[in-house]
Amino acid sequence: MPKTTYLLFVSKPTGYQLRERDGEPPDVGTEIEDEDVRLRVTKIAPSPLPGDARLCAYSQALS
Secondary structure, eight states, X not given: OOOOEEEEEEEETTEXXXXXXXXXXXXXXXXXXXXXXXXXXXXXXXXXXXXXXXXEEEEEEOO
């Protein structure tokens, strides 16, 4: 059985990063941690990469 992955879109002051994560994307509103930063998932959408069928979880840093 193939491994399920999704992309995590992390916005930073210097730009953005896309990270590959294992499993299914979290639900909108879910709080997650990435590199010791708390994030909230704000949107689930198709991957921004051409030809990539995975979903992408867009996130916003929590203050």
